[in-house]
Amino acid sequence: MKFIPGKTYIPVSGKVFDKEEINNAIKVARDGWWTEGEFSKLFEKDFKNYLDVKFVSLVNSGSSANLVALYSLTSSVFGDRALKAGDEFITTSVAFPTTVNPGVMLGMKPIFIDAELDTLNIDANKIEKAITKKTKLIMVAHTLGRPFDLAKIVDLCKKYNLWLIEDCCDALGSKYEGKMLGTFGDIATYSFYPAHQITMGEGGAIVTNNSLIHRSIRQFRDWGRDCWCDTGKDDTCRKRFQWKMGDLPFGYDHKYIYTQVGFNLKLTDFQAAIGVAQLKKLPGFIKKRQENYRSLYTFFSQYSQYFQLMEENSMNDISYFGFPLIVKAKAPFTRNELTEYLEKNKIGTRNIFSGNLLRHPAYIGIKAKIKVIGDHKNADLIMNNALWLGVYSGIDKKRLEYIKMILTHFLIKKRK
Ligand SMILES: Cc1ncc(COP(=O)(O)O)c(C=O)c1O
Numbered sequence: 001m002k003f004i005p006g007k008t009y010i011p012v013s014g015k016v017f018d019k020e021e022i023n024n025a026i027k028v029a030r031d032g033w034w035t036e037g038e039f040s041k042l043f044e045k046d047f048k049n050y051l052d053v054k055f056v057s058l059v060n061s062g063s064s065a066n067l068v069a070l071y072s073l074t075s076s077v078f079g080d081r082a083l084k085a086g087d088e089f090i091t092t093s094v095a096f097p098t099t100v101n102p103g104v105m106l107g108m109k110p111i112f113i114d115a116e117l118d119t120l121n122i123d124a125n126k127i128e129k130a131i132t133k134k135t136k137l138i139m140v141a142h143t144l145g146r147p148f149d150l151a152k153i154v155d156l157c158k159k160y161n162l163w164l165i166e167d168c169c170d171a172l173g174s175k176y177e178g179k180m181l182g183t184f185g186d187i188a189t190y191s192f193y194p195a196h197q198i199t200m201g202e203g204g205a206i207v208t209n210n211s212l213i214h215r216s217i218r219q220f221r222d223w224g225r226d227c228w229c230d231t232g233k234d235d236t237c238r239k240r241f242q243w244k245m246g247d248l249p250f251g252y253d254h255k256y257i258y259t260q261v262g263f264n265l266k267l268t269d270f271q272a273a274i275g276v277a278q279l280k281k282l283p284g285f286i287k288k289r290q291e292n293y294r295s296l297y298t299f300f301s302q303y304s305q306y307f308q309l310m311e312e313n314s315m316n317d318i319s320y321f322g323f324p325l326i327v328k329a330k331a332p333f334t335r336n337e338l339t340e341y342l343e344k345n346k347i348g349t350r351n352i353f354s355g356n357l358l359r360h361p362a363y364i365g366i367k368a369k370i371k372v373i374g375d376h377k378n379a380d381l382i383m384n385n386a387l388w389l390g391v392y393s394g395i396d397k398k399r400l401e402y403i404k405m406i407l408t409h410f411l412i413k414k415r416k
Contacts, residue, residue: 005402012322012348012390013195016285017278024273033269036231040272046279051180053188053207055214057221058272062169062191063098064221064265065204069165069187070102070139072206072216075260081136081161083108088371089137090130090162092122093358093379099141099167100357109369111135112358114376115143118311120324120352120386123378124149124156130373131160141167143352144321144388145197146310147176150184157185165189169204172197173286173319182207187217192271197285197319198278200271216260224262227254231266286319288393292400293320296389299404303411306331322388324352326381333414335385345406348390355383 001008028039036058044056059065073083083089085107091100094115103110113126120143127138138157142148157164164185168174172190174181182188190196192203206217218228226245229236237254244250245257300307308326327335339349356379357363358372389403 003396003398003402005398006346009346010348010390010395010399010403012350012388013392014394015194015199016281016393017199017274020277020280021274024277025270028269028273031269033232035268036266036272037269039269039276040267041230043272043275043279046276047205047207050279050282051182051207053183054209055207055211055217057206057214057217058267058275059204059206059221059265060267060271061202061265062167062189062193062196062204063101064263065169065189065191065206066098066139066165066167067102067105068217068220068263068265069189069206070106070137071220071260071262072187072213073137073163073165074106075212075216075219077212077216081163083136083163086134087136088132088134089139090122090127090135091139093356093372093376094120094122094143094352094354094382095357096141096167096169096353097357097360097362099139099169103137103139104366104369108137109134109371111371111373112376113373114378115382117308117326117378117381119146119148120144120310120382121146121148122153124152126373127153127156130371131156131162135160135162137163137165139165139167141169142171142174142181144324145171145174145319147171147174147181147316147318150176150181154184163187169196170321171319173282175317177315178317183209186210187213192275192278196321197289198275198282200267200275200278203267203271203275219260220262221265222262223264224258224260225255226257226259229255285393289320289391290318292391292393292395293318293323295400296323296391296404299407300325306333306411320391322350323391324386324388326386329385331414333410335387337414338410339387341410342389342403342406347403347406349387352382352386352388355386356380359383 088109089103093112166185166188168182168188169191190205192200241251
């Protein structure tokens with residue numbers, strides 16, 4: 001689309017696609033197989049290779065991925081480690097709601113820990129003290145693609161026998177010390193909503209290297225059924241009419257035997273078809289995001305008296321979701337003044353998701369069912385003073401130069 005400075009809106013994120021996505025979707029329409037099908041299989045295979053993981057399950061959103069991931073750990077196959085109502089899980093107040101909600105829905109107690117200002121991730125130094133006999137799980141996101149302190153968190157999980165669910169919805173392609181995010185915990189989740197590194201319109205994925213967890217993920221995703229046949233297939237187990245389970249008669253059709261109280265959160269093959277084309281473009285998307293991030297970093301580094309930028313850690317290779325920054329308290333302008341000015345000049349901005357989740361009506365409403373560790377001063381500061389700007393590959397050189405020019409105008413005006 002032609003860019004007219006000051007007229008064409010520059011969103012923080014968006015879909016970048018070409019004929020391949022459209023042709024793939026048309027192929028699905030023509031084939032007439034619209035539920036999970038061949039493109040879903042292909043995407044799973046490509047995604048497995050990309051992340052170097054054993055099992056991938058596709059779902060209709062990142063939120064569904066989180067829901068299924070958490071519920072999969074309630075299976076009785078996990079014995080004492082199975083999650084249940086009354087158990088506690090560690091999370092952070094600087095969160096996307098649906099990273100926390102599945103645990104709440106199960107009746108678990110979220111233990112909220114504050115975030116760090118230079119990563120916007122959970123403050124891992126505060127976790128150990130918050131762990132009790134009831135703690136079973138750590139479930140947190142790598143905020144805006146930046147890895148949380150995996151060394152510390154993985155160690156704690158080992159020490160206290162806790163599950164780790166890595167919410168990688170914002171972090172597809174990021175690496176921690178050379179290793180892909182999503183391969184450190186027991187389960188990782190991904191979102192393919194348009195704001196993310198790749199998109200299917202709506203979509204998500206759940207990955208694991210553990211076959212028991214994978215089987216449970218599929219059960220919860222697919223109505224709770226015991227059968228593991230692909231959509232449209234029968235008798236994969238070769239004893240479809242020879243099972244004896246629960247109080248059902250011998251030989252009851254395995255396709256309709258339910259071992260879990262499950263959902264149906266599968267996606268359609270249209271989504272997977274778009275995803276297959278998008279995944280091929282991912283390395284290019286990440287490169288462009290990194291270039292845009294670096295350019296904004298260089299720009300904002302000139303104004304360190306006004307802005308706190310995120311930590312630079314050469315051990316990590318980040319697939320940036322956006323460019324986050326915090327307006328310092330002593331700056332001669334507020335975050336809202338800055339975002340209003342940018343939006344007025346057709347430049348999209350976003351807050352850091354919920355800011356401080358604990359301040360939202362939904363979570364005030366369940367105050368009695370949560371535990372808050374210490375004060376959440378950083379979460380409040382992030383809520384009041386932080387924002388993020390777009391870095392996705394729809395932001396080309398012209399747009400980026402325009403963004404920097406408008407920022408410069410604003411800063412000159414405010415300095416007077
Ligand atoms: C960290 C995180 N987790 C989960 C989600 C939910 O993903 P979806 O919008 O696909 O449901 C998002 C959405 O952006 C997110 O940022």
